[in-house]
Amino acid sequence: MWWLLTACADAPKECGPVECAPFLNTPEVAAGPLEPWEQALVGPLLADARQGIRAWDAESIGICRGARACDAYVGTEVGELPPGDYILRAELRVPELGPPATWKVSFRSSCEITTRTKTGEMRKKTETVSLDQTVRYAGPSEGWRIEPLQRITSPNAGAAVCIWALDASQPSGPRSWSGSWSTPAQVDAADPG
Secondary structure, three states, X not given: OHHHXXXXXXXXXXXOHHHHHHHHOOHHHHHOOOOHHHHHHHHHHXXXXXXXXXXXXXXXXXXXXXXXXXXXXXXXXXXXXXXEXXXXXXXXXXXXXXXXXXXXXXXXXXXXXXXXXXXXXXXXXXEEEEEEEEOOOOOOOOOEEEEEEEEEXXXXXXXXXXXEEEEEEOOOOOEEEEEEEEEOEXXXXXXXX
16 A cells, blocks of 8 residues: 555645546556566666667767768867768667557758859858658667768858757657758859749
8 A cells, every 4th residue: 555655646736536646546556566676677668768879979969070980070060070981870779669650750851052143143051951760779889870860062053051959759759950051152152043
């Protein structure tokens, strides 16, 4: 009976059947408290699931120098990129528990690109990229990689100012990462229109 009191300790003071339902619908109340050996088996998995999708490490989400893979991490808010090839990538720590559709991410980027026509007129257009993907546990020594989320070349056909966001949709609540970059226009680039 002590586990029932423990489960209701965080419940509102005026706890009726409706108000107390979330506090009474727990594994401890439904099946009794976990035995130490049960806690040792499922405790780490449950703690991992509660943390949800997260970055594998401090340099696993953002822009890297490289054409296909991350050769050198640059960051998330990087300003104007020097000449070269870059990718936007994510390596995610995904919980081991849950059916395949439990853990999902959505990537969105938007670039405002300014070009100059041969007559000298400035034109602006917006280019977007979007990707929705189910992610899974990849193992204890590596994360789930989405590489590249987007390829970036600097300079670009037009001057580009871009923003991006990666959103994790999961039972433990949403989590987001975001950033920005820009690229100069190629010196000889002119829109023929």
